[in-house]
Amino acid sequence: MNEQLLFDDKNKFLQKLEELVKSGVSPRNIAVSTPYPVHEVEHILKTPPSPLRFFTLLGALFGLLFGAWFTSWTSINWPLIGGGKPIISVPAFVIVAFELTVLFGGVISFLGFLFLTRLPSVKSIISPEEYGNRFVIQIHSEEKK
């Protein structure tokens, strides 16, 4: 059985949610949609921390390494002396590496976010469920394999 509960008031919504969780409905089967982010929900449903940060970390690491390698490689590829500095002059390259760290960190976390939330999903565009400014709780029945 599928159940859908609509609330106009945030607190009522939160109370109900807590009850549900206490009553043993596994958070996995509860879907909520709110007009704006309600951080309490996370505590109630004890959703595990988003894996997004790992994307960020990976991106950052990749950016760092790529920056270090790319700058050095291109410089060695055709060594040209400038201003008496060595071909691989670390201080300058550190800056580029840092910039790439941030760049890839940012971009990849965004991609990761799209990946995790399955955005942009065609469905959500074609038939957007419209709840306006209301708080919704959906409870899915246990489907068993």
Added chain:
Amino acid sequence: MKRRIMPLVLSAYFVLFIIFVVLLAYFWNRDSKTPVQPINFSHQIHVSKVGLQCTFCHDKVDKSTFAGIPPVQKCMSCHKNVKTESPEIQKLTRYWEEKKPVPWKRVYSFKIQNYVYFSHKRHIKAGLDCSKCHGEVKLMPQMKRVRQLEMGWCVSCHKANMAPTDCVTCHK
């Protein structure tokens, strides 16, 4: 209606951009690989049939930065009596009699000619064969360009043969 402003602007922008790129691609480097020469001179005949050496006509190739084009007199030295009946040779003799140099069309040239200084001499002295750059000329009835003479191509060869890759080697 207002919501359409952005899409309209953007699409218009992209259409223009694409047109621009297409035009660019179309007009980019249109110089033909095989220019039509004032006289239909055949390297094939002169090299393969007659068996002349490249240096017989291009005699400065190992002395000068430029291989050099033979003076009309050199052509005439043979063609005064060789194949005089052929219309092409008659063209040549006309140039000779009118004391006009033959306006040969250039086949090989650098994209940014003004800035590249290539020396035939050095490459010949380094033991390079003409065909390395100019292809199998002896098989060409009509001279055609086989290389685009792009910097990357020069450089790859220079690197392979430990030739200098210092910029002033070619750019002055």
Added chain:
Amino acid sequence: MDRRDFLKFLGISSGTAMISSCGVDKANEKIIPYLIPPEQDVYPGKPVFYNTTCTECPANCGLSARVNEKVYDEVRGLFPTKAEGVKGHPINNGALCPRGQASLFRLYHPKRIQRPMMRDNDGNFRVATWQEAYAYVTTELQAAKEEKKDNLYFSGRTTGTLAGLIGRFCEEMGIERLPEFEIFSHANLRKANEIVFNQPEVPHYHIKDADFLLTIGADILETFVSPVSNAAQYGEAVKNENFTWYHLEPNLSMTGLKATTRLAVNPHSEIYFLAYLLHALSRSDIRKRRPSWAIMNMVPDPSAEEVSQKTGISAENLEHLVSAFFIAKRPLIITGGVSTAQPGGLEAALLTALIQAAMGMNDTVVDFAHSQNYEKVGSMLDVQELLERLRNKAVGVIFISRSNPVDDISANFNFVEELKNARLRVGMSDFMSASMQECDVVLPLSHSLESWGDAAPRKGIRNVIQPAIEPQYDTRTEGDVLLEIMRTASGQKQGPDYNQYLIEQWHSLYGESETVSLIENGYIEEPVSPLSIAVDTRSVESYLKNTDFSREVAAQPVLIITPSIRTYDGRSKVLPLLNEIPDPLTTVTYGEWVSVSAVAAKKMGLKDRDEIQISVENENLNYPVKVQNVLPENVYMVQRGLIYAIKTDIDSRSGEASWYLDNISATKTGAVIPLPILSGSMHEEGRGILSSHESVVEHSEHYNEKLKEEVDVEEERIYPKHPHKNYRWGMTINQDSCINCAACVAACYVENNIPVVGQKEQLQGREMSWIRIEPFVRDDRDIEFTLMLCQQCDNAPCEPVCPVYATYHNPEGLNVQVYNRCVGTRYCSNNCPYKVRRFNWFDHRLPKPWDKMYNPALSVRGRGIMEKCTFCVQRIRAAEDMAKDEDRLVRDGEVVTACQETCPTKAITFGNLMDDSSRVSQIARSDEAYRVLEELGTEPAIHYLRKKERKSEA
């Protein structure tokens, strides 16, 4: 007859024959072959050199034209692309002055007269054929004769075969040959020498043999008689440790600033000093021959006090000078230029001659045997006589050849008006000058680089003039013109042309073999009969009888019209390059100006570019001001040739044109006139650029220590020194022998295809010169110059900031600029502490036909590209190419940069700093060596040699 036939005629098939083999012009879509192959094995990348003669001024230096082969307008041809000096030439020994360097701009000048022209009835020029021109002139000559009018031949200074031919021409045609016209006729000098020695000549001064030099007014390093020769000798002389040079002048010249001691004298007061000196010498026992008592009695004997009061030279300076003169072994005194072109000029020259005689200089350093061939040159007296005859309508046909009297003769003689009284005016010139505009028939002459001929710059030297390019237009040599006219007159069809005439002359003079060497070397030295020079006491006495020395010192302030190192007497003003290059002393480029002393400027509240009005009697002249430090307060200076409007008088005794306007008054008008002054500040402000600066002294010593112990150097660095392969190219500039003549600047422009941008751009501060001369005032009593060009720093600040590697440091220590990679961020220029990088703000191609001059060995930069001194990388590459053929390294002295090659005093040395035996590295290690802005740690490859301390009295 073209060059090859000419040489065949002489039986020369080798040597300097010019036709080169086929080559390919890169910038052309077609490949134009030759019709006929050359017999000569010359090919692209290997230019030919022809030794000929520079005709830009009367000095006639040996000029070696570099001819490159290229296709121009679809025609394969050979084009002179650079002028160098003839190596080992007795006059200029491989050097040239800026005017000589720029002479190619005359050869290719768009305003060259391209075909004969005659006035039609309504007074406009129309193109004519040579034949009708000849016919017309001959009939006119005849008609004039019948009218009992005299036909006159009025030319500039002419020497060698042509002089003889003109003589013959005038004889046969019954034409009177007037004394030759030069505005710098040295009339007083020659007159004085005539009186004293019976030698109406300008002697040849052996400056290099002198150990004490005293010059009075003579700007020997700029324009005086044979400047390059003087400069070259000076370069020799300064090598001598105890060479001392006093220079006395009423104005301020670069020559004066080079002297060991420069003493400013009041205008017209030189004679007091000279008289004093003469007596001092004759009293002492060091003089060789005492002048006759009679003479000495007639020369006033002023006291030291009187002299220093009149001249403004302090007593002790006078003392020093005289004593220095006394201890000198081979003293030399030269009076000329501004000091002879004054009311007392003749006396000054005379006293000088007496001093020379007294010191026995005529046997050693003052050489009349090799005098400068001025005997046929007249003076303004002759011009006056000519004017008289014109006024009396006594002149029929007048030939005006190779001179520009209309501009040169000061306006108050109104030459232009009088000239109209002649029946016919025939002009001969290569250029449409003001004088040619006044003529009825204009016969275009070939430029000296287009024609055969010869010249005798001074006795004992014969220069060849030989073509480096076929005549570009329908022009003739003057010799051919004269021969043709004679032929037309005598009605004969055939006859020898000038070339054959020349050959006969040479063969008769030198014989076949000598003639060949004349053409190949560009000159021969003929033996001259030694002269025994003695004072002609009688003529001196008779002259002195009716002279009074009590001449008043000029009523100040005075305006002095000096010659210009850039335009000589104005004849080189038409060459754009010489306008583009700043006048070294003022750094003014385009336009006219008056130099006003800093003191006077302060009093009048004048700044640079303010307009002042200079009033003489009823004349008013308005010009912008250039404030000039060190210049005496009451002296104003303008340059002849820039300003023709000024009316000056002449010396009625000798006919010397005066360079002075006495008793002028100057007032500020309040207007400001845009005048391109390139120097941002004349004050060095203790920045360690001048050699005299303490920090420099200290730095240079510091630097030498570093060189001695390379270890310390390593310790001082963050990064290790980067390696060089085989070469590290470097340069030394000897500031002691550098005379700031700007020849290097001109040479650099021509060699490196540097754009000439014009006045508008220069007003914007966008000059393009790769090498420049920076004048800096030193505690207001002296001006020091320094040469600034790309320092090719080892740690170049310009390199790391380029985002695209368009500039980088190559293994040979060159700071390379890759033009086609440059995107034009201009960051490198911002970051260059020497500000020697130049940005192409626009496309500045030389207009046709000047672009024939482009050096094919390197590129012509387009807009948006940064450029700078490359140490003439094209020359370096050529030398390395040659060395590679012989499988060896480049030898020391094989690479010669353009600036180095043309330097008259050999102040510049170039070579490989890695090779300890090379001259450059030895000089760089000397104790005088220092590097500009050393403390920035840029490690420049250019080492300056500190200038020896010199005293100067403002």
Added chain:
Amino acid sequence: MRSIDYNEQLEHEVLAALRKPNPWYWVALVICALLFGMGLTLWIYQMLKGMGVAGLNNPVGWGVYITDFVFWVGIAHSGTLISAVLFLFRAKFRNAFNRSAEAMTIFAVMTAGLFPLIHLGRSWFFYWLFPYPNQREIWVNFKSPLIWDVFSLGWVGSLRQWWHYNRLYIFLAAFATPLVISVHSVVSWDFAMSIIPGWHTTIFAPYFVAGAIFSGTAMVLTLVIPMRKIFRLEQYITLNHFEKISQVLLFTSLIVTYSYIVEFALAFYGDHQFEAAHFTYRLLGDYQPFYITMLICNSLIPLTLFFRKLRRSIVYLFILSIFVNIGMWLERFVIIVTSLAKDFDPYSWGLYTPTMVEVGITVGSFAMFFMFFLIFAKVLPVLSITELKEEASE
């Protein structure tokens, strides 16, 4: 407690801004478009004729264009900071400005990005500045600060994805702060890395970052105040918000003033004749008027914000923000031009006066910025609705 009707009303009014077409809006848009077009034409003219049409010359190789560049980058980063930093500090009032600030960021970056191209002598080869694989096998010089710029601008563009979702927002905000600081540091190194007196100094990075926030905040005010009026958003952008912003303005102004003092202190305390000579010149030399005006705009006028009354006066803030914008533009101009005009070798000293071309292109760049902003105002909600709801709910 507030309820849905509040939310609906809010949605209605905010979105209203998107619906109503106002004739004045169109006039403004057209004018901007025309000026923008003029700017473009001038740029093309400059490319065809040569850099010479600008007033630049031999000592002064950089002028108005680079000034504009730094100016716009500054604004861009301040926009980012406002949305990012304030988020990290959970500063609620930020929401009001968020959208404008972010839009500003993007448009400013677009404008700024143009100037490095405009000032190139050979703009058509701009792509050589990017490290793309090419047949020449020549890469870019990573030692050059200009290349660092290329990258830093790279990411600012990628920031635009932020304003989609809160969860991600916190991550990116965490990045954004150091990022923005470093970006502007990098821009400042364009100068600090050189050896020219007046540029070669270690304080530039913080100095420029502060300057960026300062000018950016000012620009926010310049934009938001009229917007608030036009779209009648008084209810959502309250005086408290403005007061807070003006406090930021005051604070950064003090920092900037401090750096002005430090510059001189360094020059005269450190025994370096070139540095000392330069700062004497900056204060007393040919460009004195600019420098004085700059001091007045950036250091004196903002001091008035110590008065609460003025902090809460919309009109005053608007005028002040204009002054600050001018002042900050002049600051960059003075730093760039005076340093170049008189450097080491007195012979090559020279002055620089901008030409009409430069002025025109600068005007064009402003026009472009405002044009995009106007379009934005019509096409997207000016305020972040979700964030306002969130804020309102607490």
